[in-house]
Amino acid sequence: MTDVDTVTFEVVAAALQSAAEEMGNVLKRSSYSPIIRDMDDFSCALFTADGELVAQADYIPAQLGAMSLVVKAIIERWANRITPGDAFISNHPFMGAMHLPDVNVICPIFLGERLIAWAGTAAHHIDVGGVNPGSEGPELEDIFGEGLVLPPVRLAVAGVENDDLIAVVTENIRDPRSTVSDLRAQRAACALGEERVAELASSYGTEAVLAVMSGMLDSVEDGVKTALRGLPDAEAEAKGFLDDDGRGGPPTRIHVKVTKRGDRLAIDLSGCDRQVSGAMNVPWASSRAGIVYAVRAVVAPDLGANDGLLRAVDIEAPLGIVLNPEPPAAVSVRHNTCQRFADTLIRAMGVMWPEKSVASSTVSFFCFNVGSVSPLTGHPSVMADVVGGGTGATAYGDGIDGVDTYMSNVGVMPTEVVETNYSVRVLKTEFIPGSQGRGRFNGGLGLRREYQIINTPQRVTFYCEQTHPDFVPRGADGGGDARPTTVTVIGPDGREIAGLADKASLTLQPGTIVRVETAGGGGYGDPRERPLEARLFDERNERL
Template sequence: MSAPQQTDPTEVDPITFEVIRHRLESINTEQAVALKAVSGSPIVSEADDFNVGLYRADGQLVAMGRTVIYHASSMSEMVKHVIADCAEDPGINEGDCFVLNSPHKGALHAPDIGILQPIFHDGRLVAWAGACSHQLDIGGMEHGGFMPQARDIYQEGLQIPPVKLVDGGKVRSDVWSMITGMSRLPDALSLNLRGLIAANRVGTTELGKLVARYGLDTVLSVMDRLLDLSETRVRERLRELPDGVFRARSYLDHDGHTNTLHRVELELTKTGDALRFDFTGTDPEAHGFVNCTRTGLLAGVYAGVLPLLAFDIPWNSGALRAIEIVCPDRTLLTSLPPAACSQGPLGGIWMAEMTTTEAVSKLMATHPTYIDEAQASPAGGTDLFCPNGIDQYGDYSGWIVLDAMQTGGGAYAHRDGLSPQGHRCISHCQVPNVEAQEMIMPLLWLYRRLLPDSGGPGRQRGGQSASAAMTLHHAHWLRAAVGGHGFEVPTASGIFGGYPARCNARVVVRGSDFWSHVEGGEVPLEMDVLAGTVEETAAKTADFMLQAGDVFFWYPQAGGGWGDPIERDPADVQADLAQQVISAETATQIYGVVLTDGRVDEERTRTRRDEVRALRRAWPRAKEGPVAAAGEPRPTLALLGDALRIEGTVDDAVVVCRCGHALAPAAESWKEYAGVLAIDAPDLGTEIRLHRDLRSQMYACPACGRLLEIETSRPDDPPLVGAEVDLTTVGVLTEAFAARG
């Protein structure tokens, strides 16, 4: 391999630049089409759990598909590890392809196999094509690649460092046989590997055509300029925002062995045109499979940043140059061998994304324009259901049931979350049709439907998730690995007074009379009409069984709410009731409405809400105000969401509620001056459960009774100071406030 060389910069006119830029993106689309056409896996063809990309010779991401965002950073790291491990021996040459799935060499976890192909021009390495997808099985203790019983990574299936799979255009059958021979589903794995190779060949061929048309220097100059453009635009946006420190904290419950809590703590520091994500307060490695590696931490941060900060900027490595990530080794987010990590994408990585989303949203919410891009938490923890057994055709097989992807989106300041949104980390998210799943699995779906009371209440509510119910069909039993978090922690948290979304839950009615109902001409759609034993399943286990007659009910998390629920328009609450988005219980207890004959009584609702505000004004406070003269005009320096803002001067600034009450000195935590009330799980919603080691508190304005924040934490964790704005830098907001009036 000749060493990667720097490109001589070539002047490219704007039209040619845009034509080539869009062609690079369309090549990604063609790569994805090839992968989906060849792969027989429903994870790829139905759910889009994959990604493809084009990379510079040194591994920098130039253009990525809009499927799994996590894979964007993952494959970039894969390329760098292939170069480091293979450049000298066995060498990187034209026609080669390299395969790997080691979480310590760039993969997210072992089921994510990536294949990378170097792209040469006149003997010179100029770029890479990459494709990565989740596999149905890669060996190990359990079918499906997720190992709830694992104590170390060596029990979690095949771990492949960078290995040459295709040598000069010829597949190495020995390596191929070794990889597929480790799987319980070798034919499915073989077909998926061929799909990945096909995607890379498309990428290589089409990039070659682009070079032939425009010239190598022009294409590479566009790539480099594209990276620089994204970096420039991200840094420009950051300079529009004030400096400061923005924090988020969450907890992951149950590590696969014991129901322990694992804290993820983030301190985001914004300075000038750079962001520093410091996860130093995160708990040590868990004993089970919920950890992620440092690659996973990168993936979680990038998936949290890109949709918020770079919503209108090309996604590539340039957009990420302004980011520094700090975390010591051997935490939940930076595990090292021998720690288990097979559930990393649904565990540690997911938590890194959620805390990043919250912290970056708090930063964006300081700005009167960018506050509209800030978002409450989407579903804070997806659930896993990987059954295996003898299918309806008499063959052994295994699957991943993907209904848990139907999750709600987080609320915004100006609108409700989407119902359902799907996973935020999968930009182009799909869920397989029921009929497609029933063709390949011995399962019969009773229903899929939006789930009442799933989204977090708020002035703008979180989006709903969709629940599902299913039973065995033409099978006697199935065994499954199940695993999720957010069962006893409301990880889909609300923001700025919004409530969290429901917790994850699974329920099985054992030995039900389902088929008796069907024989009588009725499909039972509610759990309470079924006879049988009701059993809530463990958060994580490898020994979950479904037998003939059992009915499985699945209740995924949804999106968190934004703002005080009693500020929601009564007409919107009425519409939510009519559409069964919320229950009457939620309407009265959380939204503070009064119902008469099932309809919102607006006059009595105003009275009831005034009573709620009066109760909140009486909540105890650690410190008493006022901290500034009432009615004194003060210029706005920065927002803290849309309920609080900072007013005054740099030397004499106060945190002010939207009602005009000067709540606290800006140099202190406003929570010490707010009313505070300790609450229990039922106060948070009908489907919230709190781990025995957690507590929840509400904070409200002592003047108007507006709910400002709900915080869930360990009793020994101090109240979180969510935002500290550097007031010496708020001058950047002057024009923005003037423009918004």
């Protein structure tokens, strides 16, 4: 491998990272669906020729550490049949992807006849077929009910879009115009990544660019190991619970054991419950991403995110547990489990290294999918919205109000976008006073949002976590716990519809209101030690 001087290394590494971020700008500005362009539910990245992630734009941490598994699945499946101009698509949860709506479009980067790298995107598509609009359902029992399953296949062949595949896709989804438009936006982002890598190779030489990619992986590995050597050897366990299994069953246990020795970290997940009958299971790509997120957040937050990070981590995850299920387990609602997993990992590391402990953030992750009708065109449309909550307080300050926490980074859909594109009215979006845990530093506030179904009956799926009072966001170092999440459905007659689960798929009549009130974050430290100025601020702004 070519030796590269320090200045060249830093310039090229920064240019590769910038290229990934520029790819994100192209995808965001070119996409058709609000969940991508307005809510930022996508990621863009560059990879080595053998599929190692080297640079990724920080949009959705849930996709950190996951996309490279799709690239490797493409390489394994297609091997020597990959040609310039090809574009591959996959959403298969048991071939490296996450859940079916997160569609990966991956393109090889050739210089002449030589494959030197890959450009990739993952974006949440509004619908990929299946039983429910939005292709999610906590009650579903296998991936075949969740939508169209795509192993790594060619979306384009030698630069020409694969019409046969497009025909298959469009006949199996509810909003084909959105899906095809978004797929083309993903290809455009990959084309930009290919162009930027080719420019760097032209300026610095192909071998130098490849050497920088390898060095970026080594640098992150060395940085994680250095950070680990600076921490005391320790081990700890932590457990957390999901409210149920997605189908009204008993709580699902997430258990982690973390051990640090020298410059290595071992994470044992064998204490988790077995895979469940509902759609709360987490395919390995998403569990891997959870480990990348937690290790980066606690051990080495200043480092870049690439596959070098996992070189210092040993993982035990038996096949068949909820965090590594066997096919064809349903996985569409896996992100709620991912959030609980991230929270549990971070709490375990907080026990190991108390100076790094934080209060728990909400893992409620309320999602609201609607098979609707566009008021502009009268055509069928599918809506997907996400409502966050409060982050946990730390030893340095209060939590953040009303955000999507941990592994997610999705913005709530603007009211104007909801009401322009769907037969849904947003009646209310506001912070909830008192939803947070109190402490020397308080947790962030949860959110209240109300949706009203209008004009026509509509099929709705919603789900969330932490409605069980035993599983609310916990305080740290003497801080208080947050309130649980609640979901209320009010019929057209103004009366609450009793007996509904907090995870459900059902048809709602016009005039029906769905109200969610999400948990805030836990508090940190003794509430009696909260500074007077902060208490007065809370009172003036009616936060308690």
